[in-house]
Every structure is written in structure tokens, then in C-alpha cells.
Amino acid sequence: MTPVERIQDQHGIVGRSDELALSLAVLQTGRHVLFEGPVGVGKTAVALAVCRHLGRTTWRVDGDDRYSEAKLTGWFDPPLVLEKGYCQDTFFPGPLVRAMRDGGVLFVNELNRMPEGVQNVLLPALDERFIVVPRLGEVRAEPGFQVIATQNPSEYIATGQLSEALRDRFEHIALDYQSADEEVSIVAGETLCSDELLLWRSVAVTRATRVHPKFRKGASIRASMAMVGMATRLREEGLEEEAALRRAAVSALSTRTELGDEVDAAFGPALDEILAAVAGLDLEGLKDLAIEPAERFAPDTGRRGRERPLPSYLRQRTIDVEQTLGPCGDEPGGEAGALEYFSERLRLPAEEIDGWQIAQRLTKPGCELAMGGMREYAERLAVRSVLERAAALVGPLRGATHQIVEPMQEPHQGELELDETLENLLGKEFPERQDWLVEHREERRTQIVLMLDTSLSMAGTNIALAAVAAAVLALKMKPEDLSVVVFESTAEAVSHLEDADPPEHVVTEMLRQPCRGYTNIEDGLRTGLTEIGRGRNPRKYGLLITDGVYTRGGDPTALAARFPHLFVLLTEDYKMNQMLCRRMADAGRGQLFRVRSLRQLPRRMVDVADRLLR
């Protein structure tokens, strides 16, 4: 029996021979592994099976955005510190230090969800095999210490990205959905069900959700297991075959799938389409459907990232544009038509047309993409290019933090704040828990209403640059914390505070602006104020990008004074009104920033965002 077969046998893993062989090879050479694959694909199972096979102790950590450095490395217990000082006795090692001392494996689930500061703690441990714990000293890793991490590629928007330095220290193993046969054997093994027809039906339905155009996100094999279990039980209760399957499918799939953005998308009908296709098929027909569901449900959509995952998941660093924008240009001709159109316009061969060129032209007067699907296709390329430009400027997400001091609730919550604790304890014979004060860093939330000019002068390249600037903000912030207001003769909010519109929505809306009319700063501020009113966070700022020249409406200074804080980013040009911008910033208790030209706006926005979000 080969080692791989032994792992499969002992740990009940079906298939995965290639991945297991590679994992073994990587781990046996003492390297660190990053498993990447969609939810429910078995990352944890494969990782743990290999660790157990190698006889290694594992320390498991589940990453989330509240995970702290102290939890990972260890913490000093505040009451003990007061008694004995900072030393081994008062230090409670976290999983990283334990794994290093024992020469074990640190298994970090969803590494990319941890704050960047916490991820960085791993760097020296990974290649130099030691870390310095402040106030304690060096911790050296015993032989055998390794890190296995997992990350989930489809959650690009909600989660941070691994820094380049961290990625340079991991080997990558991709896990994709398994074949239909393998999925059936796994489900059969887990549910102990021997009804071939039911097994294949459940697997076929689940696999269909991964490719069906109405679903944006399909379900993992766990849905098939749940479906088989429930359907069996329902049949025993006397329900008919079809009804049992439908009920089980509804219950198993409604939380595990996500619908696409199409207007007519509704869960029931979409599921019924799939169930109808499955119903009445014999075992052979079911197998065909389960093995290649795309042939039945999604012909000719080879472009979609979901069915054929991009070989390098990390290609789009911050957001998976393919996935979030979904398929478009279903009508044939969209792609070719759009490329031909721009190729003619720009007098360039079609293969040299890229998203950025399109982004600079979409808003120009007379840009008419008549044929069905053409505009969608062009828009998608443009939006993607804008987002990628912004992502390159922003880098990995790194929330602003600030130090806070508060009464201790849990010992690993923070470090002892000596001064204030001593004051509380002074003369007390029986101190209470809240007398110990601890300090730690916490994320600081800020809400921003961005107000931008989209009048005629902005058409073309200018609005594309402004869209990159808006995307910079959108990528740096949580979606519910940003609102974007565009103004010309009148103003309109294209995204709202508390509404969690994703960055691509903001960019798409901006590139759809007709870019015409006059400039009404006053109305822009008025709409901005309404948006400010929606925000529920105490820290709320307005940010106005303007050259200070208005051609409609009145003097905006009075409205500026009604913002909690209004910052003004002055885009300098020959006709700017510097005085007005200064007045607005002063009245708004904010600051005046300047940028030499719109070309520099995206980069300048990074600095401005850092100042406002700090």
C-alpha cells in the first residue's frame, strides 16, 4: 500500500491522490503549506489527515478578523503580572508558541481572515523558525514545527489578502470540487445510504447549483449529505419520492447557495428548474448530468470563473471580479461587437483594447454600444480595470487601529495598564475584576460620504480617474461605511451609508453617469448631508472633490458648516476657486487637501484616505 492509499484508507478520504501526494511531499521537506479552495471542499480534512499520517501534533486556530496577536502567540495574565512581573510563570502561551515549543503543526484555518498585523507575527516563525515575544524573549521552534494554513478564494471582498511576504513563505495546493463519482462515494460513506438513485440525484442537484446561471454561488458536498439524510427520513415518514427530495433540497440549499443579480432571480423557481431536469432521469441519465452539469444548464459560458476556477486564485488580489459581476453578454456578439466597436474608434487592433481604454471612453458623449450584450461586456472590462488599478494602489486591507484602555474581562484581552490599575487597587483589600485595566488595539470605524463632480467636463478620462479614486476608498473601507454622491446640475447618491454596496457597484454606477450638465456643489453637499444622516457610526466625515467652481445653485459654504467634518480635496486647474474650497473646509471643521491634476487623484486619494481613516 502506498502512503497515499494508506491515508485514504485510514482517514476515510475519497480520491484526492494527487493532492495528498503533493501535500506529503511538501510537508516531508519541512515546508509550509497553504491550501486553497472553496468552502466545503475538504481543505481541513485533507490537511488533518496528512498531519495525522505523519504522526504530528496539531494546534488549530480559526482565523477571524477579531483574532489578536495575543491570542496567537500568548499573553501575560494581568493579575499575575501584578504579583510576579513579566516572566514565564505569568505568560500563557498561545497556539503559535505551543506549536513551536513542541515541534508540532500549527493549523491556521482561513488565515486570510486574520488582521494583517496578526499574520505578520508568523513571518519570522516561518523562515527563521523563531519569534521574539516582547517582554519574554526569544522562542525557538523545535524541529518539526510547520504551519498549514487554508484560505477560501471566493470571499475576496469580505476578507483581507495575505501579504506578499507571507505568500513567499508558503507552498500552494489548490483543492477544487471533486468528481461526481467521488462525491457520490463520499456522501454514501457519510450518510450510510445505499440508494444509488437518491445519492446521484442529490449530487446532481448540488453540482448543478455550481454552474446554473441563476446561482452566483453553488453549494458544497455538505448540501448533498444533508439532502440525502433528510430525504431518507422524509420518505420514511411517508412522503413521496419527488416531494421528499424537493423539501430536502430546499432546506439543504437555501443557506448554502447565493442567487445571482438577475432581476428575475428567485430561489424557488431556480431550484425547480434544476429539480425538473433531474426528475424522471434514470441512473445513467443522472450520472451524465452530475458529471457535466454545465452542458445542461450553462452551455457556452466558458468565461465564468466559477465552473473553471482561475488556475491562480490569487490573480485578482482584492476582489474576484469575474465572480461578483457574474456572467454577462450572454447574447452572442457582445464580446466581439464591443471589441470591434472600440477597435474602430481607437484605431487599434482588437487584441490591444484593454479595460482601461474602454473605461476612459464609456462616458464620452456619443459612445453608443447598441448591440445587446455589448455595453455589458465593455462595462465589465472597464470596471475590472478600474478596480485593479485601485487595488494595486491600496495593497492588502489594513484597518486603522487605535489603542484603548478598558476594564479586564478576559485575561487575553490585552496587556496590563499599570498606572490606572495601581490607582484603582490603591488601598483596596479585595480588588474586583474591573479594577484591572488592560490596553489593546482595536479597529477604528469611520464612515465617509464622498461627493464628486460628474458634469460635462468630467466625461472621458477624468471620470475614469475619479472612479479609480472612489474605488480606492471603497477597497479600503467596509462597504456599509462608504457613500458616493455624484453631482452635476442635480445630485444623486449612487451608494448609501449602511447599504453595503460592494466596490464594483460604486465603480459601475460611476461609469454609467451620463456626464453632462452644470456643476451644482450646493446640491451635492445637500445630498451628502442626507447620506450623513443615514450613518449610524459616531465618526462620520464628508469628503468633497472639486475645483471649487460652481455653475448652478448657490454658495455651498452654509451647507458645509452642517457637516460633522467636511474635508475638501481641491483638484487644481486654471479656473479653480481656491478661496471657496478653503472656506468650505474651514466651515466644515475639516482640512483642505490639494492635488495637482486629476491624473494624480487616485494616488492622492490613498494618502487622504489614510489620514481620514486613521
Place this chain on the structure above:
Amino acid sequence: MTPIRKIQEESGIIGREDELGLALAVLQTGRHLLFEGPVGVGKTTVALAVCRHLGRDTVRVDGDDRYSESKLTGWFDPPLVLNKGYSEETFFPGPLVQAMMEGSVLFINELNRMPEGVQNVLLPSLDERLLVVPRIGTIKASDGFQVIATQNPVEYIATGHLSEALRDRFEHVALEYQSAGDEVDIVRRESVSDNEQLMWQAVAVARTTRVHPSFKKGASVRAAIAIVTIAEQLTGAGMTLGEALRRAAVAALTTRTELRDELGADFGSALEEIVSGVEEMGPEQLAAAADGRAGSEDDPEA
């Protein structure tokens, strides 16, 4: 033996004569040193080698969010404070104060990853060699106190740039990717492999990703090391060399490279193109390819 030769031997550094010479010159004039270079270029290794060569004690700090000001400078021991109050007796020096008092080298790895407020604590100690610690008073640096720092310069435009004031206080030594020959030597040492062909292939593949038009960001020599060790393990388990090289290359390069955003760019086919190109070459061709292709290090980013 020249000092540089000695450093190379002591710390197992391959190549880097110019950079080591410059670093030594800076340090011998009592200045502070900042190594800058892309991920995986060996900043930490070179910096530590120089520290070791100077023969002075080194206090190390790894830059990350954990460092508050008090952890860098020093703190008061709580039980002692309870008994004796705040005084020098109850003060425990952090890495910065320790290095200043002992006159040793403070090595700050990844300086730019520290919170900015903490970076600023360094300013007075860097130029005036003084540090004011609340309740203790002013600490004066002993002779020999120097700071050696590393940072990753171009990773992102926005995050973690050093303030101008801080940059102004360091002399700067840039580290770039090394020559193909040097990289093969590094791979040989790290992987303990004796398969020359495989090592040259791995180095050629990694270097090609740095200049190949499909890649926006190429891989460091760590990728070549990974390819060699994993491929050897896989062939040991019975895989053919070609297959093992491909598997290992995918595992090693997926996270370490980035594709350009052009339409239709595809990691699998770009990598296959590189690997099969490299596979067909003989030893001389390999050496030439590894050297020639990695000519332009700088990415002309628009």
C-alpha cells in the same frame, strides 16, 4: 582574507560583495543602515550577517503591530512598582533602551510594518542618540549603538511607508535579485540537492517569471528552493522528473507570482510555456537563459 570574504564565509552568504562592502562602510562610520529590497531577496540574511561580523551584541525586533511604544522602549515591573514605586530599579528596558545602554546593534526587521507612532519613537535616538523615558529621564546611547533595519520598499504604494523624517536618518543599501549563478549556489546550499540539471531548471523557471510578459510579479529564489526540494521528494516517491517539476512549480509559484491583468492571461498555460521551454534546454542553454532573461529587474509599471 578581506572582511567581505570573511562575512561570506561566516554566514554562508553567496555573492553580494558590493552590498556588503557598502554596508560595512556605512556601519564603520557609525551611521544607521536600512536595507531595502523585494520580498525574498535576502535582506534579513545579509543584515544579520553584517551584525554578526561587527561582533557586537544584537538586539532584534520584528516589526509588526504588537509593538507599542512601551514594549520598544521599556516598562515598569508591576510588583516592584507596588513595593518601591517608579524608579530606575523597577524599570525593565525594552529592546531600544537595552541596545542604547549596552551600545549594541538594534536590528529591526521589516521596520515599515511597525505602527507609525512607534516608528517615531526611534527618531531622537537615531540622530541625537538620546531618548526620554517618562519617570526615568533621559537615556544617552553608549558608543556603538547603531540601528540596522530592513524594509520592503515597493510592495505597495500606500501601506507602511516610512515617514520622510525617518528615512532621512538612515543610509540606504538596495538589494536586488542576484545573478543566476548565485541563485543556483543558494539553492544548492538550501536544498542540499546534487541534481545540477534540476537546480538550474528551477532557477531558470523562477527567474523567467520575473521577466515573462504574462507575469506582473515574479518569484524569489525561495520559489526555486521550494521547487527543487518538492520535486526531489516527489521523484523519490516514484514520479517522473518532468511531472514532478511541473507539480512542484505549480505549488511553489501560485502564491509567489501574480499575473498581469490582460484578458485571457492564464497561470497554467503561462507556467507550462516556461517549464517546457526550460525542459528542452541543455546545461549551457539553461545557464544562458537563466542569466539573459533576468536582465531587467524593474517593472515599468504604468
